[in-house]
Amino acid sequence: MIQLHDVTKIYRTRSVETVALDSINLTVDKGEFISVMGPSGCGKSTLLNIVGLLDNPSKGLVTIDGKQWDKQSDKVIAQVRNRTIGFIFQSFHLINALSVTDNVEVPLLYRNVGSKERKRLVAEAIERVGLSHRAKHFPAELSGGQCQRVAIARAIVGNPQIILADEPTGNLDSRNGAEVMNILNSLNADMGATIVMVTHDENLAEKTGRTIRFFDGRQVQ
Amino acid sequence: MKWITYTKLALKTLWSNKFFAFMSVVGVAVTILLLMLASIQWDNAISPKAPEVNLDRTLIVKRVKLERGNDNTWMSGVGRGLIGFITDSIKSAQTVSVFMSSELNITMDQGTSQHSALMVDPNFWQIHQFEFIDGRPFTQPEYDAKAQVVVINQNVNRILFGEESGVGKTMVIRGQVYTVIGVVADISITCHNAYAEAWAPLSLVMQRMNADYLGSLSVLYLAKSKADFSAIKSEVKEAERKINTTLEKDMRLFIAGPDTSLEAYFRGYGDPEEFNGAVDAWIDIIIRLLILMIIPTINLIALNLTRIDERKEEIAVRKSFGASRWVIVRQLLYENIVVCFIGGVIGLLVSIWCAYAFSELLFEPSWNQSFGHVDVHFSPYVFIGSLVFVFILGILSGIVPAYKTAKLSPALALKGGEQ
Incomplete structure (x- = not known):
């Protein structure tokens, strides 16, 4: 599903050159749920950005x-995303x-989906994350856990094959974190979504099929 | 249907920053207000309307210039000495009329009131379609006989005769007794060629004029159609050439026009030879439009650019979920057009109110001593033109910020970094 061959990412400024990813080779199979771990600044988010085009x-x-899409x-890249x-x-x-409804609708605005169908898909996605009663609310009126569930609904509304989650529980308490993790697990199990999740939490990583670890831009496990 | 969603998003985004919304909408509204007022003024001066129903088939000569050597230049209205040359010889015109602006002093118990008057020939009544409430215009025999007759408007009739018709009654103008033969409906002061409150035969004063080339007359040419304008203009220029052959060697006469209503409106009071007809009129219009457009465009560009930072995260999210650069440009442009449209509608409504509330300021020509009746005429073309202007303004002021915003790297923007 996802393959990285010798991927290197270097950020250059006038005086500094930072290697964010160094010769990464990685394969993620269809339907796999993997977690990416490592200390801050080791290149985890850069990896997600590159995988996510x-x-x-x-x-x-x-x-x-x-298929190679970056060229x-x-x-075309926008369509793949x-x-x-x-x-x-x-x-x-x-x-x-x-x-909430309008936020979840965003991905559908960029494809040919009629208004009625959009409404149906949005309602389904919101229901799936258990936020139907908050559909008309605005982000400022929601808790952190609810906001993340809205973000999950937005990510799944278009039924994508791949979900890239960058520390989805990082800003949540343990209860909300566990809820989000349950949703991700059910997406993987029920919808067969391929999930790449960056996390600092060993407990969450254990709940995924495979964990890869990064250090200083290199894959160490 | 997506456009409904886009409009909803545009309005929500606009509402999320009320200061930006206020500044943008007010900026556009003021621009459209100024544009509309200028256009309404302009449209009222050049569009056919009763009694100037033939304005789009009419040409006018109002000014001539006479030079002697390099030092002496005189500019004024048309003199009696020119009339024979530039009326009878113009065969392409359907009708030619000569008229002169004058004043009418009405003496009453309370004092004297001054009103605009025109001294006209019988053809004047053929070119303009006055609504006669009572009576009739004067005839050619009456004109030739220098009959002391006058057509007055309802306002003068009311002042002199109350609610009764003045037809058949007499009135005193400059010590002379005139018989009222017609009463017409009040006409708008925006009818530049026909406006007056009394109309008397020009023949009464014609003989007292010197037979000079310079004077205070104007000449109207009614063409069968606009297609005849160039022929009429050529014939007037030919008449000018002939006159110049009869002048002393160091003298030269220049006839301004004949002008269409558009040209007459933009000619101004400068050297008539420096006015290049319709070309100058359009250059004038384009310059005015550009000046009107530049300030709000810069204002909106600046406001939109300052919002890039604020909207960076949103744009990055949209790109992450499948919006291409072009889609972002299109969406931001659409939002900007919506903002401009809201401002435009407010500007349009305020301008309609202003056109009525400040009609004296807007429409009273500087030469008019007393304020007359004003009918503000609203052309659909002015409204359509303003909406087109709003659309262009939306695109011009939105394209640079939209393109700059759409170029943002989503990865960096989501991280809070700069492009």
Whole structure:
């Protein structure tokens, strides 16, 4: 499903060159749920950005479903992000001006889905994360756990094959963290979604199928 | 249906930053207000409306310039000496009329009131379609006989004769007794060629004028269609050439026009030879539009650019979930057009109110001593033009910020880094 061949990412400023990822080789199979662990600044989020086609590697090859996408046009990459990938961020990144429903609808605005169908899919996704009673609320009116559930609903509304979760429980207490983890596990089990999750929490990592570890931009396990 | 969602999003986004919303909407509204007032003024001056129903088929000569050597230049209205040359010889015109602005002093018990008057020939009544409440215009025999007759408007009729019709009654103008032969409905002061409150035969004063080339007359040409304008203009220029051959060697006459209503509106009072007709009129319009457009465009660009930082996260999220650069540009442009449209509608409504509330300031020509009746005419083209202007404004002020915002790297923006 996801393959990284000798992927290196270097951030350059005028005076400093930082190697964020150093010759990473990784394969994630379809339907797999893996966790990525490592200390802060070891390149975990950079890995997700590159897998999620939000950033390009400085060197190496990234393939999703056997195809290399990073050399494609912005429009094609945007389509892949829209149809194949769903993102969950540590700090939720919800659009504060929009209600829960409108936030969840965002991915569907960028594909040909009629208004009625959009409403149905959004309602389903919100129901799946147990927030139907908050559908008309705004992010500022929700708790952290509820915000993350909205973010999960947004990530799954378009039924993507891959979910990339960047420390999805990082800003949540243990109870909400466990709830989010349960949702992710059920997405993996019920929908067959391939999930790559960055986490600092060993307990959560244990609940995934496989854990890979990073240190200073290199994969150490 | 997606556009409904986009509009909803645009309004929500706009509402989320009320200061930005206020500044943007007010900026556009003020611009549209100024544009609308200028357009309404302009439209009222150049669009056909009763009694100037033939304005779009009418040309006018109001000014001539006479030069002697390099030092002496005179500019004024048309003199009696020119009339024969530039009326009878213009064969392409359907009708030619000569008229002169004057004043009418009405003496009453309370004092004297001053009103605009025009001294006109019988053809004047053919070019303009006045609504006669009572009576009739004067005829060619009456004109030739220098009959002391006058057509007055309802306002003058009311002042002199109350609610009764003044037709058949007499009134005193400059010590002379005139018989009222017609009463017409009040006409708007925006009818620049026909506006007056009394109309008397020009023949009464024609003989007293010197046969000079410079004077205070104006000449109207009614063409069968606009297609005849160039022929009429050529014939007037030919008449000018002929006149110049009869002048002393160091003298030269220049006839301004004949002008269409658009050209007459933009000609101004400068050297008539420096006015390049419709080209100058359009340059004038374009410059005014650009000036009107530049300030709000810069204002909106600045406001939108300051919002890039604020919206960085949102744009990064949209890109993460499948919005391409072009989709982001399109969406931000659409939002900007919505903002401009809201401002535009407010500007339109305020301008309609202003057009009525401040009609004296807007429409009273500087030459008019007393304020007359104003009918504000609203053309659908002015509204459509304003909406097109709003659309262009939305695109111009939105394209640079939208493109800059759409270029943001989602990875960096989500991390809080800079592009």
